[in-house]
Structures are given as structure tokens and as C-alpha cells.
Amino acid sequence: MSKDIKxxxxxxxxxxxxxxxxxxxxxxxxxxxxxxxxxxxxNIMSYNILSTPAVVVDGEVKIRGRVPTKAELExxxx
Amino acid sequence: MFDWIQNIADWFVFDIVxxxxxxxxxxxxxxxxxxxxxxxLLLFIIIFLMGIINSYFPVDRVRNFLxxxxxxxxxxxxxxxxxxxxxxxSCSSVPLFIGFVKxxxxxxxxxxxxxxxPLVNEVAIGLFIGLFGVKVTLIYVVTGVLLGTVxxxxxxxxxxxxxxxxxxxxxxATAQKEQDSFQEEHQTTSKRLSIIWNExxxxxxxxxxxxxxxxxxxxxxxxxxxxxxxxxxMSKDNLFAVPIATILAVPMYSNASGIxxxxxxxxxxxxxxxxxxxxxxxxxxxxxxxxxxxxxxxTFKLIGTFFGVVTLCIIISGYLFNVIL
Numbered sequence: 015m016s017k018d019i020k021x022x023x024x025x026x027x028x029x030x031x032x033x034x035x036x037x038x039x040x041x042x043x044x045x046x047x048x049x050x051x052x053x054x055x056x057n058i059m060s061y062n063i064l065s066t067p068a069v070v071v072d073g074e075v076k077i078r079g080r081v082p083t084k085a086e087l088e089x090x091x092x
Numbered sequence: 093m094f095d096w097i098q099n100i101a102d103w104f105v106f107d108i109v110x111x112x113x114x115x116x117x118x119x120x121x122x123x124x125x126x127x128x129x130x131x132x133l134l135l136f137i138i139i140f141l142m143g144i145i146n147s148y149f150p151v152d153r154v155r156n157f158l159x160x161x162x163x164x165x166x167x168x169x170x171x172x173x174x175x176x177x178x179x180x181x182s183c184s185s186v187p188l189f190i191g192f193v194k195x196x197x198x199x200x201x202x203x204x205x206x207x208x209x210p211l212v213n214e215v216a217i218g219l220f221i222g223l224f225g226v227k228v229t230l231i232y233v234v235t236g237v238l239l240g241t242v243x244x245x246x247x248x249x250x251x252x253x254x255x256x257x258x259x260x261x262x263x264x265a266t267a268q269k270e271q272d273s274f275q276e277e278h279q280t281t282s283k284r285l286s287i288i289w290n291e292x293x294x295x296x297x298x299x300x301x302x303x304x305x306x307x308x309x310x311x312x313x314x315x316x317x318x319x320x321x322x323x324x325x326m327s328k329d330n331l332f333a334v335p336i337a338t339i340l341a342v343p344m345y346s347n348a349s350g351i352x353x354x355x356x357x358x359x360x361x362x363x364x365x366x367x368x369x370x371x372x373x374x375x376x377x378x379x380x381x382x383x384x385x386x387x388x389x390x391t392f393k394l395i396g397t398f399f400g401v402v403t404l405c406i407i408i409s410g411y412l413f414n415v416i417l
Contacts, residue, residue, distance in 0.1 A: 023183070024183050024186065024187075025183070026183030026184075028183070029183070055186055055187070055190075055388055056259065056263075058187055059187060059190050059191070059194075059263070062191070063152075063187060063191070064151045064152055064155060064184070064187055064188045064191040064192070065151055065184040065187065065188060066183060066184050066187055078150075078152070079150065079151065079184070080287070080291060081294065083290055
């Protein structure tokens with residue numbers, strides 16, 4: 015089943031970095047996933063987070079308020 | 093405590109590069125090397141310590157604490173103190189603001205947190221110890237925390253809820269208190285440490301260029317501007333110096349890492365420390381980019397009131413600093 019990944023963030027450097035890392039991890043490991051950037055503040059707030067960037071996998075907030083490492087994302091997405 | 097760093101700087105400048113002591117360039121270089129090593133070391137230590145605290149008290153937990161507990165007037169101080177240990181990223185200020193208010197935390201308490209967070213943080217504290225010593229650092233931290241506390245309490249009195257943007261008011265009206273939805277990440281100590289370590293390296297990488305450029309500019313000014321140069325223009329007796337410095341600084345933006353090394357040189361060349369710190373607080377704490385971000389949740393009137401109250405409090409602390417130090 016394809017994983018649904020959402021990256022929440024309003025476009026700050028940390029959020030952009032998170033997107034780059036996630037894309038790389040997905041491509042390098044041939045993970046079947048869609049990556050969506052969510053930058054609308056009202057939409058972001060519906061996930062009940064306080065700090066960005068955040069990574070949401072299949073509707074569940076997995077990472078909040080920091081840029082994840084590659085190893086962490088690999089573990090999360092496998 | 094830092095003698096050994098001075099020895100390294102002396103050894104490098106006078107023995108390796110073989111400059112003669114007393115020349116402006118040699119002094120500037122010596123100052124630059126000494127300051128850079130000392131400050132990076134201090135930054136590393138403080139960022140690491142704050143990282144540990146923050147790992148156990150993430151901002152989600154802070155919000156739950158503030159919205160659950162009745163603090164009988166101490167909520168402003170508590171929010172302000174939490175602001176110290178929470179690393180601040182200006183792009184998180186909007187989600188944080190809405191999240192706090194949505195959790196039933198009063199507007200003024202939220203402001204207390206938002207004011208102190210950028211002013212007093214790990215980077216500012218590390219730099220302050222390195223540049224001004226422990227005593228001035230303590231006074232700065234206490235002033236920063238009180239500034240957030242007092243400004244928050246004043247803003248709360250002004251009943252500003254009606255000046256939030258309409259969609260935020262809708263969110264507030266429909267939101268039930270969301271408190272328990274925060275799932276704590278379960279982490280082993282080793283995973284926690286590796287996350288903290290990564291954050292420390294990331295923050296350091298982010299501030300190092302600013303610190304080095306700041307110290308380099310500071311070093312040049314240190315070597316070439318004569319002692320007491322600014323005293324002519326900005327003495328303690330000049331009552332307008334503090335407000336003018338503060339108001340000039342409000343639209344400017346830099347993080348603490350860029351501005352502090354320069355502030356230190358200004359102080360060593362005769363600008364009173366209260367005036368310099370008021371300038372720095374206004375640069376770091378209030379800025380046009382921040383106002384633009386807050387526009388999403390606040391009307392101009394609210395942003396104006398917020399900036400006005402904080403500016404006023406910064407000016408007052410500037411005068412206080414000049415009197416105490």
C-alpha cells in the first residue's frame with residue numbers, strides 16, 4: 015500500500031530541508047509513497063502541532079518541531 | 093578560566109604568523125582567534141544543556157502544563173521561563189500562537205512566551221557569557237524573563253482578543269480544549285541523546301557563520317576604533333540615547349549570534365551597556381519579518397499594540413541596565 019507522507023511547514027529553511035531529506039529517503043529506498051507539502055497554516059493547525067516542520071505518515075504525526083535524520087526516516091517509512 | 097585559549101591565540105599570532113605585538117592588525121587577529129574559540133566552546137556547552145532540558149520539556153508539554161494548571165498570577169512568569177528553554181524558530185511562531193490560544197491559554201500568557209523565547213535562548217546565553225561574563229548574563233536573563241512577564245500581563249489587561257483576525261476567532265470559538273491529544277514520543281535515552289546531538293550540531297552550524305562574521309567585524313572595530321570613541325555621541329547622560337537606539341532597532345532583524353559580538357565592541361568603545369542591550373533586544377525580539385508572519389493571526393492594531401508595549405518595556409530595561417551596571 016502506498017504511504018501518504020505530508021510535510022507540514024510554512025516554508026522556512028528547516029521545512030525545506032525536511033522535504034529534501036524525505037524525498038531522498040523515499041527515492042533511495044524505492045519506497046512507494048506520495049509526498050505532499052502542506053504550507054497552509056489552517057491546514058497545518060488541524061494536525062494539532064505547535065512547532066514546524068512536522069512529518070505526518072498516513073495521518074499520524076511522527077516528527078514534530080525538528081528536521082529528522084535520514085536514518086530516522088528510513089526506520090519510520092520501512 | 094579561559095587563559096589557555098588566550099595562550100593559543102598569542103602563540104598563533106606572535107609565534108606562528110610572527111606578527112609583532114602592538115600592531116593593530118595583530119591585536120585584531122588575536123582578539124578574533126581568542127573570541128571565536130571561547131564563544132564556540134561556550135555555545136556548544138549551553139546549546140547541549142538546553143537541548144537536554146528541551147528534550148524532556150517539549151513545547152507540547154509546556155502548553156499542556158500551562159492550560160491545565162491554575163497558577164494564580166504566576167502563569168506569565170512560568171510561560172516566560174518556558175520561553176527560555178524552548179528553542180525559537182520564527183516560522184513556528186504562528187502555529188505556536190494558535191496552538192497555545194486554542195489550548196485555552198490566555199492571550200497575555202501566550203505573549204509572555206513569545207516575547208521571551210527569541211530574547212533569551214541558548215545561543216544568546218552562550219554568547220553573553222563569552223562576551224560579557226556571568227554577571228551581565230544573569231542580569232540579562234532576569235531582565236529578559238521579566239520583560240516577557242510584565243509585557244504579557246499588560247497585554248492581557250488590554251483585552252485584545254477582539255483584534256485577532258476573524259479566522260483565528262472562529263478557530264477559538266469552535267475549538268474545545270485540546271489537551272490530551274499530544275502523544276509523547278517514546279524514546280530510549282540513546283535515541284534521545286542522538287537527537288539532541290544532531291540538534292546541537294545543526295544549531296551550531298547555523299550560527300557559526302554569523303558568529304565568525306560578527307566577531308571579525310567586532311575584531312576590526314576593536315583594533316581600529318579608538319577607546320571611548322562613541323562616548324561623545326552616546327553617553328549615559330544623554331536621555332534620548334536609549335529610546336532612539338531601541339526604536340531604530342525595531343524594524344531591523346538579526347539573530348543574537350550576529351548582533352552580540354558587535355554590541356560587545358560598541359560597549360568596549362564607550363556605548364553604555366543598557367543602551368547597547370536595549371538596541372540588541374529590539375533587534376532580536378521585534379522585527380518587520382516577524383510582524384509580517386503575525387499578520388496571519390493578528391490585525392494591525394494588535395501587532396501595533398504588541399510591538400508598542402514590548403518596545404516601551406525594552407526602553408525601560410535599557411534605562412535600568414544603565415543605572416545598575
